[in-house]
Amino acid sequence: MAETGGPGGRPPAAERPRVLLVDPYLAREDPMDRKSVELYPSLSLLSLAAFLRERAIDVRITDLTFERSVGPVRRAIADFRPHLLGVHTKSLTFRRALAIARLARREGVRSVAGGPDSASRPEPYLAGGFDAVVLGEGEEALVELAHAGAEGPIPNDLAGVATLLRGQLVRGPARPFLADLDQLPLPAWDLLDMEAYLSRWQRRTGERRAALLTSRGCPFDCSWCSKPTFGRSFRQQSPERVLAELRALRSTYRVDYVRFCDDVFGIRRAWLETLLRGMEAFDPPLAFECLARVDLLKTDLLDGMRRAGLARVYVGVESGSQKMLDLMNRGTRIAQVERVAAELRRHRIRQYWFLMLGYPGETLEDIEATLALFRRFSPEEYSVSVAVPLPGTRLYELVKDRLRGTARDPGSKSSHGAGFETAYPPAMYRWTRARFDWEAHLDRLLGRLPPGLLRDLRTAADRLTHEVAEPILLGGSGRVPSRVASRPAPAPPRSRAPPRPPLFGRSGWPR
Ligand code: B12
Numbered sequence: 128m129a130e131t132g133g134p135g136g137r138p139p140a141a142e143r144p145r146v147l148l149v150d151p152y153l154a155r156e157d158p159m160d161r162k163s164v165e166l167y168p169s170l171s172l173l174s175l176a177a178f179l180r181e182r183a184i185d186v187r188i189t190d191l192t193f194e195r196s197v198g199p200v201r202r203a204i205a206d207f208r209p210h211l212l213g214v215h216t217k218s219l220t221f222r223r224a225l226a227i228a229r230l231a232r233r234e235g236v237r238s239v240a241g242g243p244d245s246a247s248r249p250e251p252y253l254a255g256g257f258d259a260v261v262l263g264e265g266e267e268a269l270v271e272l273a274h275a276g277a278e279g280p281i282p283n284d285l286a287g288v289a290t291l292l293r294g295q296l297v298r299g300p301a302r303p304f305l306a307d308l309d310q311l312p313l314p315a316w317d318l319l320d321m322e323a324y325l326s327r328w329q330r331r332t333g334e335r336r337a338a339l340l341t342s343r344g345c346p347f348d349c350s351w352c353s354k355p356t357f358g359r360s361f362r363q364q365s366p367e368r369v370l371a372e373l374r375a376l377r378s379t380y381r382v383d384y385v386r387f388c389d390d391v392f393g394i395r396r397a398w399l400e401t402l403l404r405g406m407e408a409f410d411p412p413l414a415f416e417c418l419a420r421v422d423l424l425k426t427d428l429l430d431g432m433r434r435a436g437l438a439r440v441y442v443g444v445e446s447g448s449q450k451m452l453d454l455m456n457r458g459t460r461i462a463q464v465e466r467v468a469a470e471l472r473r474h475r476i477r478q479y480w481f482l483m484l485g486y487p488g489e490t491l492e493d494i495e496a497t498l499a500l501f502r503r504f505s506p507e508e509y510s511v512s513v514a515v516p517l518p519g520t521r522l523y524e525l526v527k528d529r530l531r532g533t534a535r536d537p538g539s540k541s542s543h544g545a546g547f548e549t550a551y552p553p554a555m556y557r558w559t560r561a562r563f564d565w566e567a568h569l570d571r572l573l574g575r576l577p578p579g580l581l582r583d584l585r586t587a588a589d590r591l592t593h594e595v596a597e598p599i600l601l602g603g604s605g606r607v608p609s610r611v612a613s614r615p616a617p618a619p620p621r622s623r624a625p626p627r628p629p630l631f632g633r634s635g636w637p638r
């Protein structure tokens with residue numbers, strides 16, 4: 128039996144198990160420019176809480192998003208006296224999650240971590256004070272943990288759960304995924320302060336925005352993408368189940384804008400068309416946004432999406448260089464980006480581009496190609512990140528001997544800097560990001576300044592880059608620093624062909 132069963136001494140519980148779920152994210156401490164983080168309550172905790180409640184487990188959520196410290200967790204422990212405390216984890220909140228685990232231990236409460244970060248590296252969470260880590264889908268595992276936690280030490284053989292036994296990590300057998308996502312109850316919105324999120328949105332945009340998920344997993348295989356929970360499996364709810372959730376959000380919380388948070392929205396065409404028809408019938412209409420892949424956004428589909436209320440699409444453009452898209456195993460073509468960008472503009476749908484710099488193998492020419500694409504299509508919104516090697520990804524494997532700063536210590540405050548020794552110095556990427564911002568700024572001046580002047584400003588920025596900034600930032604050694612030129616080219620992805628995963632299986636195993 129368990130060594131990590133956690134604090135002992137608690138008498139067997141004759142009562143219903145009590146579980147306190149904690150979202151340790153503190154918005155005010157997110158170094159990712161607060162302005163750009165869109166706040167929604169944790170969809171995973173909402174789902175877990177609803178699932179537990181349906182199984183006669185008492186559950187509460189402590190959401191730190193709008194708080195200043197972990198004080199509310201301390202108060203909730205004192206007030207609710209949970210048998211088990213569960214923390215949602217992302218690398219950004221690693222340290223705070225450990226602080227909460229230690230707090231739980233001091234109060235004699237067992238703790239479990241779950242979510243992308245602890246699933247991809249359970250060891251530091253267990254060593255740091257958690258009694259268990261859920262490695263995959265959480266609902267059924269947490270029900271078992273709740274009962275175990277209420278009765279005694281946590282066993283070492285629970286499916287999908289990692290624990291420590293005599294200091295060594297022990298993984299329980301793999302746990303099958305839930306067979307039917309339609310069986311999930313509606314999220315437990317009533318257990319947290321939905322109004323705090325909704326009114327914040329209302330102040331910012333005039334809309335009452337909420338988020339939801341229609342699927343779990345993603346069958347694609349981009350090299351930097353961390354998918355510790357669901358791997359490349361893919362399951363989705365029926366369109367009818369999704370429409371029911373939308374109606375509930377609307378009738379209970381007067382939501383008029385939703386964000387579909389699926390990794391990729393609308394992977395199955397027929398499914399999407401049925402959902403869109405249902406959404407089109409909403410009166411008054413419901414606006415929505417989603418994240419899509421350019422290879423899936425077919426021309427005729429966009430008409431239907433627009434009619435159903437599509438207002439904004441997040442597009443993972445990533446690079447303007449086909450070579451880079453192939454190295455990233457992205458499975459998309461520049462021509463597809465060009466078509467989709469033009470059509471979104473024609474349909475007046477806002478586009479938010481994700482762009483990535485610094486992926487191994489990228490040269491200054493590739494960066495210029497990305498900037499050129501950006502100039503041609505001027506997306507309304509964008510973010511330019513420097514590739515972050517998250518544990519468990521192929522990118523991480525590629526650069527693991529060149530990690531530095533935040534990637535070596537993912538618990539440090541920022542998880543958004545370049546986490547490995549990139550081809551060019553960090554200052555070069557900062558400069559490049561500023562060039563994108565400058566472009567966007569010039570674009571906003573379009574129509575207000577004479578076109579000739581705009582052209583001159585753009586040319587001046589390019590000359591400043593090539594004639595002044597690059598020689599300085601690259602050490603005056605020409606266009607590619609020697610330490611980069613001498614480095615072996617990164618290994619290409621195993622297959623450049625678009626991935627052929629077991630696309631629509633209804634269940635699978637975490638990888
Ligand atoms: C939707 C989403 C968002 C939404 C959040 C919506 C919301 N509030 O829930 C938005 C856009 C706001 C967002 C923001 C951010 N996100 Co985000 N996001 C995602 C995305 C695409 C899906 C997450 C999701 O809901 N999945 C579905 C649920 C059901 O799965 P799940 O979270 O894994 O939860 C299951 C299990 O893990 C487990 N589980 C989860 N928590 C717990 C807790 C306990 C106690 C237990 C037992 C089990 C358990 O059970 C759950 C149900 O089965 C993921 C990518 C992905 N596929 O995971 C990235 C992802 C989670 N985000 C990521 C990041 C970095 C961020 C930001 C930090 C970025 C930033 N600073 O701007 C912020 C943080 C904001 C925050 N509040 O924490 C990273 C995290 C990487 C890491 N290792 O930490 C991911 C993995 C993307 C990536 N590959 O880089 N995100």
Ligand code: SF4
Pocket residue numbers: 345346347348349352353390391420443
């Ligand atoms: S499409 Fe690529 S980046 Fe997006 S979730 Fe799937 S694997 Fe990750």
